[in-house]
Amino acid sequence: MEAKFSLEEKLTQIRSIVDKMQKGMSDYDKQVELFENGARLIQECRQYLDQAEMQVQQLVEGKLRPVDPVK
Amino acid sequence: MKEDSPVFSVQALTLYLKELIEGDTTLQHVNVGGEVSNLTYHGSGHVYFTLKDSEAQLTCVMFRSYALLSPRIAAGERIVVVGDMSIYAPRGNYQLMVRQIRKEGLGDLYQRFLALKDKLQREGLFDETRKRAIPQFPQTIAVITSPTGAAVRDILQTLQRRYGRGRVIVIPAVVQGEQGPSSLIQALAAAPGTGAEVVILARGGGSIEDLWNFNEESVARAIAACPVPVISGIGHETDFTIADFVADFRASTPTAAAERATPDIEAIRATLNEWEKQMQRGLQYFIDFKRQVLDDYAYRLEQALRERLRDSRRKLDVLDAQLRGQDIRSLLQQGYTLTLKEGIIQRSHSGIVPGDRIETIFADGRIASVTEDPAENQTP
Numbered sequence: 001m002e003a004k005f006s007l008e009e010k011l012t013q014i015r016s017i018v019d020k021m022q023k024g025m026s027d028y029d030k031q032v033e034l035f036e037n038g039a040r041l042i043q044e045c046r047q048y049l050d051q052a053e054m055q056v057q058q059l060v061e062g063k064l065r066p067v068d069p070v071k
Numbered sequence: 072m073k074e075d076s077p078v079f080s081v082q083a084l085t086l087y088l089k090e091l092i093e094g095d096t097t098l099q100h101v102n103v104g105g106e107v108s109n110l111t112y113h114g115s116g117h118v119y120f121t122l123k124d125s126e127a128q129l130t131c132v133m134f135r136s137y138a139l140l141s142p143r144i145a146a147g148e149r150i151v152v153v154g155d156m157s158i159y160a161p162r163g164n165y166q167l168m169v170r171q172i173r174k175e176g177l178g179d180l181y182q183r184f185l186a187l188k189d190k191l192q193r194e195g196l197f198d199e200t201r202k203r204a205i206p207q208f209p210q211t212i213a214v215i216t217s218p219t220g221a222a223v224r225d226i227l228q229t230l231q232r233r234y235g236r237g238r239v240i241v242i243p244a245v246v247q248g249e250q251g252p253s254s255l256i257q258a259l260a261a262a263p264g265t266g267a268e269v270v271i272l273a274r275g276g277g278s279i280e281d282l283w284n285f286n287e288e289s290v291a292r293a294i295a296a297c298p299v300p301v302i303s304g305i306g307h308e309t310d311f312t313i314a315d316f317v318a319d320f321r322a323s324t325p326t327a328a329a330e331r332a333t334p335d336i337e338a339i340r341a342t343l344n345e346w347e348k349q350m351q352r353g354l355q356y357f358i359d360f361k362r363q364v365l366d367d368y369a370y371r372l373e374q375a376l377r378e379r380l381r382d383s384r385r386k387l388d389v390l391d392a393q394l395r396g397q398d399i400r401s402l403l404q405q406g407y408t409l410t411l412k413e414g415i416i417q418r419s420h421s422g423i424v425p426g427d428r429i430e431t432i433f434a435d436g437r438i439a440s441v442t443e444d445p446a447e448n449q450t451p
Binding site (some may be wrong): 006007008011014015017018021022028031032034035038039042045046049052053054055056057058059060062064067 | 207208227230234235236237241242265336339342343347349350354357361
């Protein structure tokens with residue numbers, strides 16, 4: 001479903017944006033662009049975190065079978 | 072006192088006893104079990120202690136060469152020692168010269184554990200450089216444990232609570248008894264095929280015998296050979312197994328292993344919130360900073376304009392004055408006149424004597440006249 005989404009990667013990107021925003025003092029457009037990118041990435045991460053669901057399976061005789069959700 | 076008996080010196084008697092004891096095969100290479108007390112690891116490398124039980128105690132000495140090969144003991148520990156009885160003449164003490172120490176209860180198992188640990192360590196199986204990184208956000212986690220124990224429940228609950236995403240694949244294994252090792256090895260071999268990025272190898276608490284499968288060499292080698300990083304969570308905090316040493320990360324319990332395998336989503340949310348605030352502050356700060364710069368520019372511009380205005384006004388005043396001074400026509404129109412003598416403007420009466428012919432200029436024309444006595448009219 002969301003196999004392409006890499007939370008790790010996004011978090012790294014956001015962190016670098018936060019760092020840049022705290023350092024950069026030159027260009028207003030650039031600053032706004034960073035902010036918008038960062039806000040978008042944060043939103044994406046939150047959506048990802050909200051919609052996720054854990055899937056539990058058990059390997060039985062070489063085959064994967066679903067397992068009841070954890071109580 | 073028997074008059075006819077020989078008199079021994081102390082030394083001679085002691086030597087006699089020493090020979091008696093050391094010649095008795097029952098007292099040589101004897102196993103003695105008891106509790107350790109008065110323990111001293113001496114700087115020389117020799118170890119001195121007393122073995123005791125409720126009824127008696129025995130002084131023990133273990134020489135450095137033997138101590139080096141023995142497990143370290145602690146006061147209060149129950150151990151079995153192997154040694155030779157002897158007498159220490161200078162003190163008149165009988166003592167056991169210990170050659171070997173075994174931890175009682177663990178007995179052979181413990182010896183095997185130590186031997187295997189030593190062997191695998193020498194092979195480099197425990198080296199830090201062998202340890203692989205545990206992925207931060209695993210999509211698929213394999214859990215090798217008994218499918219019915221408390222461990223699997225603890226792990227699944229912890230994964231759900233902290234992470235709550237991805238695939239978790241339980242690979243059932245026998246974690247106790249004779250079938251354990253082959254079952255664990257099979258499970259470890261199956262894990263990579265499930266797409267798992269990390270393996271949790273776990274078992275709940277139990278006695279040292281219960282945990283023994285995790286001290287088997289074949290299991291240790293299967294962990295080392297597993298292409299996916301392995302986190303071990305076996306028994307309780309105080310339990311260390313060979314599997315723990317070989318694993319890429321040793322967690323103290325099954326729950327701790329599940330925690331190590333996953334990031335805490337709530338912590339990530341908190342981090343995202345913090346970053347969002349930092350970005351907002353960053354932008355606000357930027358705007359405030361730029362506004363300040365702008366304010367500064369505006370002020371300087373205004374100052375510069377004011378200065379130029381003042382400057383212009385000053386110049387204007389000067390020009391005005393100059394202009395005014397030279398505008399003879401306006402003066403003549405106000406009623407002032409110019410006096411000329413021989414065509415030259417006269418600024419003083421002193422250059423004019425009675426009878427001089429002068430010219431007076433009005434705004435609208437000029438007249439010529441002849442002066443009379445100037446003395447009568449010296450001031451204007």
